[in-house]
Amino acid sequence: MAQKLALVTGAARGIGLATTKLFLQNLWQVAMIDRDAEALSQAASSLDGTMPIVADVSDPDQVDDMVKAVMSKFGRIDAVVNNAGIAEFGPIEQHDFAVWRRVMETNLDGVFLVSQASIPALRESRGAIVNIASISGLRASTLRVAYGTSKAGVIHLTKQQAAELGEYGIRANCVCPGPVRTKLAMAVHTPEIIAAYHDAIPLNRYGSEEEIAQVIFFLCSDKASYVTGQVIASDGGFECTGVGLPALRKSD
Template sequence: MNQPQNTPRIALVTGAASGIGRAIAERLAIDAHAVVCIVDRDAQGARDAAEHIAGQGGSAHPFCADMADAQAIQAMLGEVRNQVGAPDMVVNCAGVAPTAPVLEHSMSQWQSTLDINVTAPFLIVQQCLADMKRKGWGRIVNIASISGVRAGSGRLAYGTSKAALIALTRQFAVEAAEWGVTVNAVAPGPVETPLIKKMAGGDSTSTYANLVPMNRFGTPDEIAHAVLFLLSEQASYITGETLAVDGGFLASGLFVRNLFEGAPRASGAATDSH
């Protein structure tokens, strides 16, 4: 990532104690030389991630906040500004993914999913945008999901929240564009994290991988590299976009593996013009 200034950029990453969020935080600190604010409801996990980054020669600061609590989010943002500074880059990665049949989704599941997956990013982006506007530069990436683009079994609250996050990304992008701020989303497919494996049903992960043309789950680092591109100067003219990092899942449509194995092959050119 190119650095358009002498001082390191300040990056805030939520859900950064583990999984995709941690991979993003590590790549930002080590590869992009950013000062990373690691935000997670797991205080010890955030400290461990920050210590690991420091051990690799990067700079990171842990912060604890429950993304379902608007007041806790406001307090965390105040601490970040006071202790580190106003973020130049924000990655909203924290999320929850309850799965249940549509007739069994509870109101509490629905509300908490929207609070964490949509309202928290709204609050964080809105608060950080004012400083980015003043500076004339900013990068925001929201971690959405292929479930926000294509519906799936058991994902009533989750899929709806991720679709809303993609729409939120576009809304912010339109108004922030003239301020030198880009706002984009990344939509991961199945990724090797505990959360995604839980959604995939544990032992049924091979079934989910079989739906992906690449025939495998992605890795947190593969998502992180896509995020770093959207945070970089190389992506300065990209905003309001949702980049699928999914092994070809969204592109595949009706995907049948081994469709042609054992099937008779056509010999010669077809003569029927219809």
């Protein structure tokens, strides 16, 4: 049987890189897509079985060229992981239209464009789409009007894909990470913010990039062959609890 191929966007770092490594560990090949050429080259340099491609997922022409390059080299796409995204936080009244569009172009338009371009290959493989949204797409929070709205759009887009592409055997699911211990998060989260998150998360900790990758890989694998149209929060219970949990906890 031919080796399977996963196309992972935002693959140069974070969840995308962790997911790439997990696919490789499970003997998949990976097309690593990112617009940061330097970071992508560095990430891919030590990974066998990958094809790094510099592309901006918000640009239709670049997306089309990227998918053609993947098909030319591998001849197949078995899974698409739409992970590329940007975050710009700030008060709602200070989010001008330029910021709004910049976030939407990558976070929502990019998911649409990459998925659309990959449909013919996914029909052949009866493959899977996994879109990476966020807990911010499930629950509103301060400073995230563009980011949260873009991720809510990704959630609905996933359901639309599942409804329409199921007849071709294509599955579409969505993963919503909660707070994840990335280098970026740890650089900008103060001790007070970290403590507040820990208080609000039933598991009392941030997740890891590898933990999110495990959920993504499962949804791309044959073990999830009857799972489609689902939105899975990988968040330590953050979304389900809401306000008030810290005060209700029992102390030892």
